[in-house]
Amino acid sequence: MRVLGIETSCDETGVAIYSEAEGLLAHQLYSQVKLHADYGGVVPELASRDHIRKTLPLIQAALKEANLSHTDLDGIAFTQGPGLVGALLAGSSIARSLAYAWKLPAVGVHHMEGHLLAPMLEDTKPEFPFLALLVSGGHTMMVAVKAIGEYEILGESIDDAAGEAFDKTAKLLGLDYPGGPLLAKIATQGTEGRFKFPRPMTDRPGLDFSFSGLKTFAANTIAKEGDDLQTQADIALAFEQAVVDTLAIKCKRALEQTKMKRLVIAGGVSANQRLREQLAVMMEKLNGKVFYPRTAFCTDNGAMIAYAGLARLKAGQTLDLAVKARPRWPINELPPL
Amino acid sequence: MKFEKYLENETATVALGKQLSSACQSGIVIFLYGDLGAGKTTLSRGFIQGLGHVGAVKSPTYTLVEPYDIQGLQIYHFDLYRLADPDELEFMGIRDYFEPGNLCLLEWPDKGGDLIPQPDLMVTMNYQGEKRVADIEAKTARGLEVIKKLN
Numbered sequence: 001m002r003v004l005g006i007e008t009s010c011d012e013t014g015v016a017i018y019s020e021a022e023g024l025l026a027h028q029l030y031s032q033v034k035l036h037a038d039y040g041g042v043v044p045e046l047a048s049r050d051h052i053r054k055t056l057p058l059i060q061a062a063l064k065e066a067n068l069s070h071t072d073l074d075g076i077a078f079t080q081g082p083g084l085v086g087a088l089l090a091g092s093s094i095a096r097s098l099a100y101a102w103k104l105p106a107v108g109v110h111h112m113e114g115h116l117l118a119p120m121l122e123d124t125k126p127e128f129p130f131l132a133l134l135v136s137g138g139h140t141m142m143v144a145v146k147a148i149g150e151y152e153i154l155g156e157s158i159d160d161a162a163g164e165a166f167d168k169t170a171k172l173l174g175l176d177y178p179g180g181p182l183l184a185k186i187a188t189q190g191t192e193g194r195f196k197f198p199r200p201m202t203d204r205p206g207l208d209f210s211f212s213g214l215k216t217f218a219a220n221t222i223a224k225e226g227d228d229l230q231t232q233a234d235i236a237l238a239f240e241q242a243v244v245d246t247l248a249i250k251c252k253r254a255l256e257q258t259k260m261k262r263l264v265i266a267g268g269v270s271a272n273q274r275l276r277e278q279l280a281v282m283m284e285k286l287n288g289k290v291f292y293p294r295t296a297f298c299t300d301n302g303a304m305i306a307y308a309g310l311a312r313l314k315a316g317q318t319l320d321l322a323v324k325a326r327p328r329w330p331i332n333e334l335p336p337l
Numbered sequence: 338m339k340f341e342k343y344l345e346n347e348t349a350t351v352a353l354g355k356q357l358s359s360a361c362q363s364g365i366v367i368f369l370y371g372d373l374g375a376g377k378t379t380l381s382r383g384f385i386q387g388l389g390h391v392g393a394v395k396s397p398t399y400t401l402v403e404p405y406d407i408q409g410l411q412i413y414h415f416d417l418y419r420l421a422d423p424d425e426l427e428f429m430g431i432r433d434y435f436e437p438g439n440l441c442l443l444e445w446p447d448k449g450g451d452l453i454p455q456p457d458l459m460v461t462m463n464y465q466g467e468k469r470v471a472d473i474e475a476k477t478a479r480g481l482e483v484i485k486k487l488n
Contacts, residue, residue: 158395
């Protein structure tokens with residue numbers, strides 16, 4: 001079975017083809033980040049228009065990359081939610097219509113399910129069950145994964161997402177928005193131990209996160225200490241350590257609670273080097289293992305959608321002809337396979 | 338007419354949000370000003386939970402708006418921070434959110450241009466060292482009623 005995957009939930013247009021027998025056959029991506037950077041923010045309608053412009057050429061490019069024709073496909077999977085409604089509708093309409101025209105089954109994929117299954121695209125993949133930490137600009141969530149579609153949300157952010165805290169703190173440090181990755185870069189020049197940020201909500205039981213206070217702590221520190229280059233780097237380091245420690249403490253707690261040994265990290269923040277290293281050390285101590293996708297598949301992409309869609313299509317799950325987007329879609333409402 | 342409050346910490350900011358919500362009737366538009374980290378979302382959390390919402394009040398930065406339905410009362414919490422062009426609001430159907438009777442909180446309202454209605458209340462959160470000062474100013478007769486209750 002070969003499935004075409006289409007991702008358009010936010011700023012990236014991703015198209016990929018995944019084959020049950022041969023693995024990933026094609027992966028195409030167009031990022032609007034530069035477009036939005038030029039405007040200094042996200043532009044929802046521009047994003048939708050851009051998805052409309054880019055999706056078909058990317059599908060053609062993916063077919064060419066895989067050396068396939070559309071008649072070689074067995075189904076189309078697309079991101080049905082959650083995300084920006086206009087962006088989702090662009091992908092949903094194209095995917096649903098193409099599937100109809102090509103007489104193929106279509107399936108709507110949950111964006112976060114795509115992310116948490118992304119490590120399955122790698123050679124070293126986790127077996128079920130595992131614990132998944134989903135961390136991105138829009139989401140921070142701890143999920144116990146029994147199998148595909150069997151998700152229990154153990155904790156989530158009660159205010160800012162981890163990636164959002166990165167981006168906003170970067171902005172406070174005078175970096176361009178979204179500057180999370182840039183913050184991590186200047187943190188490498190930081191002085192260990194000059195500042196100590198709190199580890200929010202680690203002193204009480206539970207697996208929820210709160211990152212809004214860290215941003216405030218950063219703002220207060222900048223107000224007090226100034227923002228010369230070295231101070232910027234020191235604040236960036238202290239902030240990054242606080243986020244990574246907090247995520248690690250909660251992961252450890254969740255692993256103990258669920259008695260799981262495998263940890264998956266996914267979403268844009270899972271590309272953070274400090275997070276990966278610290279969790280690798282922690283998992284080794286716990287006699288477990290951490291899994292994450294290659295950097296290209298940490299952020300939004302079509303490959304994870306094709307993979308998740310293939311699993312659901314194989315289980316016979318398909319959509320009717322209606323074009324429907326689900327901007328809000330709790331992951332624990334998904335059906336099992 | 339104005340109302341000013343010195344806020345010692347986060348708990349005080351949440352408490353002011355609650356106090357503000359109990360002084361508000363339905364159908365009010367509140368603009369929230371202040372730098373990143375000044376406490377706009379924290380105040381909003383107090384406000385929305387004060388109206389009876391149980392659970393988290395997530396930052397609406399990523400989604401632009403988070404809706405709440407509290408026993409038939411519609412509350413919309415906007416954050417226009419990421420918006421590059423006010424015209425974009427037309428495409429998300431902005432006008433539908435401001436039905437009479439709805440409660441609307443808007444962070445970074447200056448990014449909304451002319452496409453958002455005039456506020457009844459303007460709340461400005463200012464840094465004062467690690468503490469905050471909230472200034473609430475009435476812009477309409479309805480807003481004035483709220484300030485009177487707060488005072």
